[in-house]
Structure formats: structure tokens, C-alpha cells
Amino acid sequence: MKPVHHHHDTAVPRPLLIAVAVMVGLTIILSAWSSYQKHQTTAQRDADVREIIQAGETRIRAIGFADQPNGAIAVLDGETSAIITAVEPKEDGFVRGVLRGFARERRAMGIGSTPPFNLILTTDGALILSDPQTNREIFLNAFGPTNAQAFSRLFFARAS
Numbered sequence: 001m002k003p004v005h006h007h008h009d010t011a012v013p014r015p016l017l018i019a020v021a022v023m024v025g026l027t028i029i030l031s032a033w034s035s036y037q038k039h040q041t042t043a044q045r046d047a048d049v050r051e052i053i054q055a056g057e058t059r060i061r062a063i064g065f066a067d068q069p070n071g072a073i074a075v076l077d078g079e080t081s082a083i084i085t086a087v088e089p090k091e092d093g094f095v096r097g098v099l100r101g102f103a104r105e106r107r108a109m110g111i112g113s114t115p116p117f118n119l120i121l122t123t124d125g126a127l128i129l130s131d132p133q134t135n136r137e138i139f140l141n142a143f144g145p146t147n148a149q150a151f152s153r154l155f156f157a158r159a160s
Contacts, residue, residue, distance in 0.1 A: 057123065058120060058121065058122045058123055059120070059121045059155075060118050060119070060120050060121075061078070061118070061119045061120075061121075061155050062077070062078025062079055062116040062117070062118055062119075063075055063076060063077065063078050063084070063116055063117055063118075063119055063154060063155075064076035064077075064078050064081065064113075064114070064115075064116040064117070065099055065113070065117075066113070068086070070089060071089035071090075072086045072087060072088050072089055073086065073087040073095075073096070073099065074086050075087065075154050075157060076116070077159060078116030078117070078118075080159070082159040083159065084154075084157040084158060084159050085153070085154065085157040092150050094143065094146075094147040094150050095150050095151065095154070098129060098138060098140075098151075102117065102129070102131050102134075102136065105131070105134050105136060106131070106133060106134060109133075109134060111133045111134065115132070115133050117129060117130065117131050117132075118130040118131075118132060119151060119154060119155045121152075121155060125141070126139060126140075126141050127139075127140040127141055127148050127151055127152055127155065128140065129151060
């Protein structure tokens with residue numbers, strides 16, 4: 001029996017190779033830019049925290065939360081009710097988990113979601129989420145710097 005040899009053209013078209021190379025290059029550039037932006041934002045927050053610590057002031061920010069139809073959570077300024085930022089769907093799992101726990105406790109006590117919470121930044125850099133309605137507090141730094149930074153982002157967010 002004679003061996004059968006099949007010949008297939010395995011050459012990849014040049015335009016396709018160029019397109020793939022451009023996509024890979026853009027992905028690397030966008031990833032680097034995103035990382036740089038995140039670092040800049042984190043560095044600014046860290047500088048803001050250091051400034052508060054040096055000033056020797058405990059700062060309190062009232063914030064509210066509202067579920068959105070798309071699954072996001074709108075973060076509201078507690079004084080003006082203006083949207084200051086959002087927790088997008090499938091992001092910030094720690095923030096979502098903490099808020100679910102606070103909301104469950106409020107529901108159990110017959111308290112609605114309207115009264116704002118307090119984010120407290122102490123003179124030693126501790127970040128605390130406090131619910132004045134239930135007197136529950138959670139020390140966010142205890143869950144590690146990444147989780148504390150998720151709430152720190154909310155503390156420093158401003159309405160756009």
C-alpha cells in the first residue's frame with residue numbers, strides 16, 4: 001500500500017498576521033496605560049490619606065448606595081444625593097459583599113436604604129464603614145490594603 005500524502009497550504013495570509021500583531025500591540029499599550037492610570041489614582045489617594053493623617057483630623061464622608069437596573073450600584077454623596085461614582089456589575093466584590101451585609105441588617109430592623117452610611121478616615125489611616133442607623137461598624141483595613149482601597153476610592157470620589 002502506498003502512503004498517501006496530502007498537501008495543505010499552511011501559509012497564513014500576510015494581512016492577517018499584520019492585523020494580529022496590531023491587536024497584540026494595542027492590547028499591550030492599553031494594558032500599560034490602564035495600569036499607569038490606576039497607579040496614578042492610587043498614588044493620589046495615598047497622598048490624600050497622608051495629608052489627612054498629617055493634619056491630625058478624622059474625616060467623615062456620608063455616602064449612600066442605590067441599585068441600578070444594569071446591576072451597577074450608584075454611589076451617592078450623602079449630603080447632595082449626587083452620583084459620585086458607580087460600582088460596576090461583577091466588579092468590587094468586596095464592596096458588594098460588605099454592602100449586602102449592611103443592607104441585610106437594615107432590612108431585619110425595618111430600616112430602608114435611604115439613610116446614608118458614614119465612611120470614616122481616622123488620623124492613623126484607618127478606614128471605617130459605619131451605619132448610624134444600626135450602629136454597626138466595620139474596620140475595612142482589617143481586610144487588607146486592596147479591600148480598604150476599594151472603599152478609599154469611594155471616600156475620595158467626586159461628582160463629575
